[in-house]
Every structure is written in C-alpha cells, then in structure tokens.
Amino acid sequence: xAILVYIENTDGGLKKSxxxxxxxxxxxxxxxxxxxxxxxxxxxxxxxxxxxxKYGVTKVLNASQANLKQFVNKAYAAIIxxxxxxxxxxxxxLSNSFxxxxxxxRVAAKLxxxxxxxxxxxxxxxxxxxxxxxxxxxxxxxxxxxxxxxxKVISLSPNAYELKxxxxxxxxxxxxxxxxxxxxxxxxxxxxxxxDKISLPEAEIVVSAGRGLKGPENWAMVEELxxxxxxxxxxxxxxxxxxxxxxxxxxxxxxIVVSPNLYIAIGISGAIQHLAGVSSSKTIxxxxxxxxxxFFKVADYxxxxxxxxxxxxxxxxxxxx
Ligand code: FAD
Numbered sequence: 001x002a003i004l005v006y007i008e009n010t011d012g013g014l015k016k017s018x019x020x021x022x023x024x025x026x027x028x029x030x031x032x033x034x035x036x037x038x039x040x041x042x043x044x045x046x047x048x049x050x051x052x053x054k055y056g057v058t059k060v061l062n063a064s065q066a067n068l069k070q071f072v073n074k075a076y077a078a079i080i081x082x083x084x085x086x087x088x089x090x091x092x093x094l095s096n097s098f099x100x101x102x103x104x105x106r107v108a109a110k111l112x113x114x115x116x117x118x119x120x121x122x123x124x125x126x127x128x129x130x131x132x133x134x135x136x137x138x139x140x141x142x143x144x145x146x147x148x149x150x151x152k153v154i155s156l157s158p159n160a161y162e163l164k165x166x167x168x169x170x171x172x173x174x175x176x177x178x179x180x181x182x183x184x185x186x187x188x189x190x191x192x193x194x195x196d197k198i199s200l201p202e203a204e205i206v207v208s209a210g211r212g213l214k215g216p217e218n219w220a221m222v223e224e225l226x227x228x229x230x231x232x233x234x235x236x237x238x239x240x241x242x243x244x245x246x247x248x249x250x251x252x253x254x255x256i257v258v259s260p261n262l263y264i265a266i267g268i269s270g271a272i273q274h275l276a277g278v279s280s281s282k283t284i285x286x287x288x289x290x291x292x293x294x295f296f297k298v299a300d301y302x303x304x305x306x307x308x309x310x311x312x313x314x315x316x317x318x319x320x321x
C-alpha cells in the first residue's frame with residue numbers, strides 16, 4: 001500500500017503548503033509502514049519537484065501534459081484518483097487550500113473514500129479506522145472525525161503541521177492519465193494575483209486592519225508594516241464591504257479563515273464574527289485606541305493607542321532590527 005500526496009504548484013513553483021503536505025504524508029506513511037508517493041500536475045520543473053526529497057518523498061509522479069497546465073478541478077481530481085488507484089493508495093493527502101477544498105471531495109467520491117477535510121494534526125489509528133482532529137463551529141470547538149472506509153482522503157490545514165525534514169532523493173516518474181475532454185471544457189475566468197503578494201490563507205504572518213483606519217487612503221501604513229514583516233494583508237468585513245480593500249482580504253466567519261503564527265489586528269473591534277476566522281492564530285497582537293475593545297480579551301499582546309501613531313513607530317522599529 002502507499003500514501004499518495006498531491007503536490008500543488010503556483011506558476012510552476014512549490015509553496016510552503018506543498019512541503020507541509022509532503023512532510024505530513026511522510027509522517028502518515030511512517031505511521032503505517034507504507035511507501036510515500038507524490039503527484040504533481042501541470043508544468044513544474046524537475047529541479048523544483050526534487051525539493052520534495054527534503055521531506056521524505058522518494059517518488060514523484062509528474063503529470064505534465066500540455067492540456068493540464070491550467071488548473072481544472074474535474075480533470076485534476078480524475079488524475080489524482082487515477083494515480084491513487086495505480087499506486088493502491090490507502091490514504092490520499094491534499095492541502096486544504098482554495099483548490100484543495102474543491103478537489104478533496106471529488107477525489108473522495110471517485111475513490112469511494114471517506115473524507116476528513118481541514119486536519120490540524122497527524123491522524124491516529126485504531127485498526128483500520130483513522131481518527132482526525134479538526135476545528136469546528138468557526139474555530140470554537142475541536143471535532144474528531146473517524147474514517148472507516150478502506151481508502152481515505154485527508155486535507156491538511158495550512159500552517160497546522162510543522163515542516164519536518166527527512167532527507168531523501170526524489171525520483172521523478174512521468175505519469176499520463178486519460179483525461180476526459182468534458183472534464184477539461186470549463187469556462188475559466190482567470191484572476192491573476194500580483195506575484196509579490198503573499199497568499200493570505202497560507203501566510204505565516206498577517207497584518208489586518210479594520211474600520212478604525214477611517215478610509216482606504218490610510219492603508220499604506222498597513223502595507224508597509226506587512227512589507228517589513230513579510231506578511232500578508234487582511235481586513236475586517238465592513239472594510240471590504242465598503243470597497244476599501246478587496247473581498248479576497250476579508251477574514252472571519254463569512255470570509256477567509258486564517259491560522260498564521262502571528263496575527264496583528266489594527267483598529268478592529270474583535271467582533272465574534274471576525275474572531276471566528278482568526279482565533280486559531282498562534283499569537284495575536286491587537287492595536288486599538290479603546291482599552292475596552294473585545295479583541296484585547298483574546299490578544300496575547302495588546303497596545304492601547306492610536307494606530308496612526310503606533311503603526312509607523314512599530315514599522316520603523318522592526319525595520320531597524
Ligand atoms: P468597528 O466595529 O467599527 O471597530 C473599529 C475599531 O477600531 C474599534 O474597536 C475602535 O476602537 C478602533 N479604532 C478607531 N479608531 C482607531 C485608531 N485611530 N487607532 C486604533 N484603533 C482605532 N466581520 C468580520 O470582520 N468578518 C466576518 O466574516 C464577519 N461576518 C459577519 C457575519 C454576520 C452574519 C454578521 C451579522 C456580521 C459579520 N461581521 C464580520 C461584522 C462584525 O459583526 C463587525 O461588525 C465587524 O467585524 C466590525 O469591523 P471593525 O472591527 O473593522 O469595525
């Protein structure tokens with residue numbers, strides 16, 4: 001039996017979440033005494049795929065057909081399922097990313113497998129049953145899912161699993177799967193992200209701001225702080241509703257859920273709906289001029305002060321470190 005991990009790429013490059021998935025799958029393979037096989041789809045150079053060796057991957061199936069350069073959920077899911085069947089995979093691991101959230105249920109349906117999405121730690125095993133811990137009810141509770149089907153699909157939340165190295169040498173093996181033309185024929189609207197921007201769901205540091213900043217013209221200081229920290233930027237819902245920032249930055253119950261190592265909240269009150277999307281951050285820093293702001297109750301560090309004074313000073317201090 002094997003453990004198959006699907007490795008996502010962004011414009012041909014592998015991001016931290018791909019290595020996290022590989023390291024996580026390696027740990028599951030070690031738990032079960034199974035071999036680990038990675039699958040890459042699209043146009044990724046061999047040298048990039050070989051980086052997976054650092055995390056214990058010894059074999060990478062590389063599906064690099066020209067018609068697969070563009071991500072298409074149905075086609076990619078069919079290829080992952082085909083690779084899982086070929087390798088007789090007992091567990092298929094994916095990242096719980098934007099694309100992973102769409103792929104995992106399709107892959108599970110094709111393999112007649114149970115799905116545990118958004119795992120936050122390694123599974124434990126009770127015979128053939130796999131127990132997976134995840135968050136539930138907008139991060140207010142933990143849930144344990146038990147998957148008993150012979151084949152299992154599991155997706156890993158970003159930043160939930162520490163990258164563990166177990167150096168090996170990764171052999172790249174071409175993989176050609178029949179792709180149904182219907183699976184490729186979707187109308188795509190491609191939204192091109194600025195390449196120098198850090199992806200919010202996977203960011204290790206997030207600098208987020210709310211209505212306390214008064215207007216979009218004041219976001220330069222948020223971006224400057226994010227720049228010196230190598231962070232992604234985010235915002236509260238009213239800010240994106242007002243069009244001050246794009247909706248892709250809105251975090252919370254109705255937006256993106258993030259779990260970075262550091263979340264800096266500037267001029268955000270800390271409403272329950274906002275906290276639902278950020279409370280699993282490892283360290284929370286709150287900057288707010290109102291000492292009674294609810295966000296301080298969940299903060300690890302708090303600065304009571306005017307953001308317009310505090311943020312530039314903080315940026316300067318970090319720049320001078
Ligand atoms: P405000 O509540 O207006 O808070 C602004 C804060 O800035 C205040 O605490 C104030 O003290 C501080 N401030 C003002 N000036 C300064 C200054 N100069 N320096 C420092 N601090 C200053 N919200 C989300 O964010 N995400 C969601 O997903 C979400 N989903 C929702 C779903 C539902 C069904 C509903 C009903 C609401 C949802 N909301 C969501 C809205 C949420 O309830 C709050 O209204 C919202 O989070 C408040 O945004 P805010 O903190 O930016 O603004």
